[in-house]
Amino acid sequence: MINKISEPDIKEIKNVSKQLRRNVLMMIHKAQSGHPGGSLSCIEILNVLFNYCMKHYPRWDKDVNFNNRDRFILSKGHASAALYAVLAQCGYFKEEELMTFRQLGSRLQGHPCNTKLEGIEVSTGSLGQGLSISCGIALGLKLDKIESKVFVLMGDGELEEGNVWEAAMNASHNKLNNLIAIVDRNKLQIDGSTEDIKSIGDIRLKFEAFGWNALEIDGHNIEEIYYSLQKAKNSDKPFVIIANTIKGKGVSFMENNAGWHGKAPNDEQLKQALEELK
Amino acid sequence: MARECKSVRSVYGKTLAVLGGINKNIVVLDADLSCSTQTQVFAKEFPDRFFNVGIAEQDLMTTAAGLACCGKIPFVSTFAMFATGRAWEQIRNTICYSNLNVKIAATHGGITVGEDGASHQSLEDIALMRLIPNMTVIIPADAKETEEAIKFAANHYGPVYIRIARTSLPDIFDESYKFDYKKANVMRLGSDVSLVTNGETLVETLDCAKILSDIGINAEVINVPVVKPIDKDTIINSAKKTKNVITIENHSIIGGLGSAVCEVLSGDYPVKVTRIGINDEFGQSGKAKELMAYYGLNADMLVKRITGLLK
Numbered sequence: 001m002i003n004k005i006s007e008p009d010i011k012e013i014k015n016v017s018k019q020l021r022r023n024v025l026m027m028i029h030k031a032q033s034g035h036p037g038g039s040l041s042c043i044e045i046l047n048v049l050f051n052y053c054m055k056h057y058p059r060w061d062k063d064v065n066f067n068n069r070d071r072f073i074l075s076k077g078h079a080s081a082a083l084y085a086v087l088a089q090c091g092y093f094k095e096e097e098l099m100t101f102r103q104l105g106s107r108l109q110g111h112p113c114n115t116k117l118e119g120i121e122v123s124t125g126s127l128g129q130g131l132s133i134s135c136g137i138a139l140g141l142k143l144d145k146i147e148s149k150v151f152v153l154m155g156d157g158e159l160e161e162g163n164v165w166e167a168a169m170n171a172s173h174n175k176l177n178n179l180i181a182i183v184d185r186n187k188l189q190i191d192g193s194t195e196d197i198k199s200i201g202d203i204r205l206k207f208e209a210f211g212w213n214a215l216e217i218d219g220h221n222i223e224e225i226y227y228s229l230q231k232a233k234n235s236d237k238p239f240v241i242i243a244n245t246i247k248g249k250g251v252s253f254m255e256n257n258a259g260w261h262g263k264a265p266n267d268e269q270l271k272q273a274l275e276e277l278k
Numbered sequence: 279m280a281r282e283c284k285s286v287r288s289v290y291g292k293t294l295a296v297l298g299g300i301n302k303n304i305v306v307l308d309a310d311l312s313c314s315t316q317t318q319v320f321a322k323e324f325p326d327r328f329f330n331v332g333i334a335e336q337d338l339m340t341t342a343a344g345l346a347c348c349g350k351i352p353f354v355s356t357f358a359m360f361a362t363g364r365a366w367e368q369i370r371n372t373i374c375y376s377n378l379n380v381k382i383a384a385t386h387g388g389i390t391v392g393e394d395g396a397s398h399q400s401l402e403d404i405a406l407m408r409l410i411p412n413m414t415v416i417i418p419a420d421a422k423e424t425e426e427a428i429k430f431a432a433n434h435y436g437p438v439y440i441r442i443a444r445t446s447l448p449d450i451f452d453e454s455y456k457f458d459y460k461k462a463n464v465m466r467l468g469s470d471v472s473l474v475t476n477g478e479t480l481v482e483t484l485d486c487a488k489i490l491s492d493i494g495i496n497a498e499v500i501n502v503p504v505v506k507p508i509d510k511d512t513i514i515n516s517a518k519k520t521k522n523v524i525t526i527e528n529h530s531i532i533g534g535l536g537s538a539v540c541e542v543l544s545g546d547y548p549v550k551v552t553r554i555g556i557n558d559e560f561g562q563s564g565k566a567k568e569l570m571a572y573y574g575l576n577a578d579m580l581v582k583r584i585t586g587l588l589k
Contacts (some may be wrong), residue, residue: 126371129340137343166337
């Protein structure tokens with residue numbers, strides 16, 4: 001039985017998404033370093049996941065339910081700014097700390113580091129490893145008969161890594177129906193369009209051929225994200241959601257521009273971006 | 279010298295199976311080599327806790343990392359070449375950077391892989407593993423030390439790399455041997471030269487020292503099973519006594535035990551160090567014993583080389 005998300009919730013998610021985008025841009029601007037494009041493309045996905053879908057505990061290992069949490073792995077670790085913004089919004093740490101992002105001594109490393117920050121299951125940043133790590137976690141949960149789910153957010157460019165497809169085979173072979181992968185399909189990587197550099201083709205068909213259930217959605221549409229996550233939770237096989245997104249979403253001059261993959265806005269650009277996100 | 283030899287790989291497999299019965303958190307992963315690595319012994323006893331990921335070493339390491347995230351203690355086995363070479367970056371960025379409790383017990387290290395030739399002879403694994411922060415690196419020399427190293431790894435939190443020989447090895451240590459990962463063992467006292475070694479070359483070095491003593495050279499032999507973190511004191515104390523150190527290893531002379539000893543001595547007690555191992559070259563096919571002789575690592579060749587060095 002899949003519930004629909006309510007209108008007031010959708011309104012709230014949209015408001016929070018705007019604030020998350022503002023925080024992401026302010027963090028990257030303050031550090032003068034970071035990855036705005038791929039952080040902005042996955043805001044709605046993370047927002048719905050953490051606020052309406054995952055069972056998780058901002059007090060982390062101090063919570064008695066800690067072992068029963070759903071797991072989240074940011075395989076596209078360069079979208080760390082987006083994850084930190086969501087973790088702060090959920091209460092893992094104070095929002096002020098966001099402004100230490102990427103600076104010397106900060107817990108908010110350029111790419112997520114589990115030994116520094118609570119809320120991070122495992123360090124990521126080197127692409128292509130998150131799906132396989134998630135397979136291991138899914139196997140571990142099954143061994144312990146824990147019903148929790150493992151959510152892993154991948155980039156579309158990272159599907160060029162062979163480790164991803166080794167893991168795709170692993171997941172279906174081991175019938176990991178507690179594993180839910182989300183591909184942030186923003187169609188751009190550092191050097192340009194994913195289809196120009198190494199065409200990924202039909203991601204849904206590829207995963208289906210590897211023995212997964214798959215669903216393609218609009219990755220900025222709250223209802224579609226919510227619906228697909230509910231559906232994925234009740235799957236008999238590993239489930240992949242291919243979320244079509246816009247890189248740089250929400251900031252006119254960043255949208256669909258590969259140049260904003262790993263570049264910080266200057267003062268003027270930040271001002272304009274924040275104006276657009278009012 | 280004909281001696282009874284034991285398969286250290288069998289010892290590994292049996293030890294894992296024993297530990298698996300004691301600790302339910304131990305899981306084992308292999309990449310289609312469970313007959314060679316002997317993880318099949320564990321697989322037969324605990325099929326639910328054994329995962330064969332197929333011929334996919336990257337997936338092997340990152341899946342183990344995920345299991346460790348759930349509090350499991352994964353033992354991961356394949357050949358040293360593929361464990362440390364193919365999946366180095368998974369070990370570095372996921373296992374070690376996250377400080378996960380993964381044990382990589384790799385078989386078929388060194389030139390003694392034999393007939394398979396250079397593609398399978400890992401002469402670089404110790405260098406590659408020693409380089410990564412958080413990693414402990416162990417090279418056992420016989421059946422007993424292998425058993426002890428595996429037990430240690432299971433009870434020690436953090437990533438551990440253990441190189442398990444392909445060859446069968448004669449017993450060096452008896453049942454009373456206690457493995458202390460902070461200590462190198464002085465196997466033989468001497469005053470003329472310090473021979474520092476581990477793994478498959480320990481027995482050759484001990485035999486070499488015996489022959490040397492017959493011709494009046496009094497060699498001290500030190501076994502360094504744990505190359506990282508290395509026991510500096512034992513090495514420095516021996517160097518103070520002999521002022522002449524020779525390292526012997528079944529590995530490239532670049533980056534392995536020899537380099538580790540040089541790093542210790544150059545900083546704390548500089549003396550001359552000669553590194554014996556495989557020079558900067560690839561190996562080749564041949565029988566393990568022939569290769570040990572060809573590359574100068576058996577007792578007779580060591581005697582020749584060392585007497586030459588001491589002239």
